[in-house]
Amino acid sequence: MKPSIDDLLEQGLLEPPPGFERRVMARIAAEPRAKAPPARIRRALQWLALLAGAAFGGAQLLAFAFGTWTVAVAY
């Protein structure tokens, strides 16, 4: 019986070559992992940056509104 297209696609057209795991793990052992901040801290920093940006944007908007109001009441 011929295998269907779905069967062939599910089987995959490539298999991991022998020794693949060994080669990857050897490369991993050869180089130390770079330390990045943990996800929780990174997320907190992202929020902090977002809040700082929002505060700055808000301040700019207020300054613009105040300037417009000042000009409007002056004349």
Added chain:
Amino acid sequence: MDYTDLTRRIRRGEAEAFAELLRHLQRPVFGYLGRLGFSAAEAEDLAQEAFLRAWRGFERFDPARAPLPAWLFAIVRNLAMSALAEHRRCRSTALEETAEMVDPAPGPEREIESADRREALRAALGRLPVADRSALALCYYRGFDLATVARIEGCSEAAVKQRLYRARKQLKRLLEEEHEAVDR
């Protein structure tokens, strides 16, 4: 597989935990790369690079955003898309080199027939648009639902459905054409 525990162990720097992840996902990764039309040698290079990047950047993995296999597949997909864009690949190179990697079928006749069908399928896959091919290739990994595929592909679920529909339709047509050409 318990990815929570695995994630914790990899974060602690346990190489053995990463080896477990590698053993668990290497087959689906190669399956995906094969369905994209990469040769055995190219797939090995890409898979090695992807696992290495995953190890190096594991601290950036956020389980709240995506499950571990989806995160790894996103790395594989990005590398694969870059490689496809860079080389503007011709599917024939992949066909020649991957022939040796095909799983043998039980008997010689079935082996030839099965290899022929695989080759025809590979050729047809190579003629699909890259985005459609990638969505199709990801969908055949049983661990992924439509939402996960959409997240990896960076599009909506509706777009994935459309790509799948288009890819399957085109694949069927291409294989029928191929079949008719052989019969003639």
